[in-house]
Amino acid sequence: MAQRPLIAGLTGGIGSGKSAAASCFEALGISVVDADIIARDVVMPHTPCLEAIHKHFGSGILNDDKSLNRHKLRNIIFANSNEKRWLEELLHPAIRALIIDQLKQSQSAYSVLVSPLLLETNQHELVNRIIVVDCPETIQISRASKRDKVTDENIKAIMATQLARQARLAKADDVLHNDGDLNELHRQVETLHNRYMANLI
Ligand SMILES: CC(C)(COP(=O)(O)OP(=O)(O)OC[C@H]1O[C@@H](n2cnc3c(N)ncnc32)[C@H](O)[C@@H]1O)[C@@H](O)C(=O)NCCC(=O)NCCS
Ligand SMILES: Nc1ncnc2c1ncn2[C@@H]1O[C@H](COP(=O)(O)OP(=O)(O)OP(=O)(O)O)[C@@H](O)[C@H]1O
Numbered sequence: 001m002a003q004r005p006l007i008a009g010l011t012g013g014i015g016s017g018k019s020a021a022a023s024c025f026e027a028l029g030i031s032v033v034d035a036d037i038i039a040r041d042v043v044m045p046h047t048p049c050l051e052a053i054h055k056h057f058g059s060g061i062l063n064d065d066k067s068l069n070r071h072k073l074r075n076i077i078f079a080n081s082n083e084k085r086w087l088e089e090l091l092h093p094a095i096r097a098l099i100i101d102q103l104k105q106s107q108s109a110y111s112v113l114v115s116p117l118l119l120e121t122n123q124h125e126l127v128n129r130i131i132v133v134d135c136p137e138t139i140q141i142s143r144a145s146k147r148d149k150v151t152d153e154n155i156k157a158i159m160a161t162q163l164a165r166q167a168r169l170a171k172a173d174d175v176l177h178n179d180g181d182l183n184e185l186h187r188q189v190e191t192l193h194n195r196y197m198a199n200l201i
Contacts, residue, residue: 006110006196007103008174009127011118013165014158015144017133017178017185022114024189031106033099035115035123042094043068052090078157092121099126109200119163119171131192132172135179137165 010025012018022032043050045066053061053068057076063069077084103111103126112131118124135143137159144155169175176188 004128005106006129006200007127008110008112008129008131008196009118009124010112010114010131010133011116011168012133012178013137013140013162013168014116014155015140015147016135017143017176018114018116020182020185021131021133021176021178021189022112024186025112025193027186028190028193029108030110030112030193031108032112032114033102033106035095035099035113035117038095038098038102039091042091042098049090049094053087056086078154078161081161084161088121096121096123096126099123110196116162119168124171129173130171131174131176132168133176133178134165134169134172135177139179 010018010021012021019034019036022034026032043053050068053073057073061069061072073087077087099113099115103113113123113127115121115123118127118130124130140159141152141155144150144158145152148155174192176185176192178185
């Protein structure tokens, strides 16, 4: 019987280093499907999702050029769980459908699906191995607040809606410890990649 192709799900909390780790896999020639990028695609101007968001939140949710004001939507949904649920019920089915499409197009020896909500949504059903990128919460907060130019409180509010660190680690098949520099992260990804490739041959 043909074996299912290896799809590794790469997850972690905000600012833990998912995108940084995903770039390392890409540099090794592995196809990466990124749920955050897809989440942006489904709300591009003229999409049904952006039209629904406009209708629900009003014109104030759009920038002057009619694109989504992501900063405003971020402030709304992480302060109001009902609005967050509404948005997720709209976006997650569209995001999942595109993830499936893109994974089908992957040509590499194995594929990586990177998603912040892999374990919080049914996206984990699409993968057969789970990689958690992990670092202490203080590092998550300082890296993400610096990157997004927001306060520590803003990042903590988002973290509070995500799976707790230990609960996420408990689901991991493999862990990338991202409390060192980017070279150290790259070395760990390379080790994991070599293990995956050895099992595939
Ligand atoms: C609220 C939005 C517009 C904010 O956009 P913004 O450009 O400021 O942030 P970005 O999209 O880069 O997300 C930053 C990080 O926030 C966290 N995050 C995003 N959405 C969620 C969510 N629904 N629940 C928990 N954490 C989330 C993730 O760690 C993500 O990597 C955007 O995050 C969004 O549309 N979220 C809902 C869609 C979703 O659930 N995306 C997650 C991938 S499936
Ligand atoms: N080992 C590291 N050393 C220094 N900076 C790092 C390291 N890992 C990640 N960073 C930086 O920290 C920030 C957060 O990392 P990254 O964007 O990869 O996190 P993420 O998990 O993808 O976040 P999000 O959930 O918001 O998408 C980025 O600016 C990134 O360049």
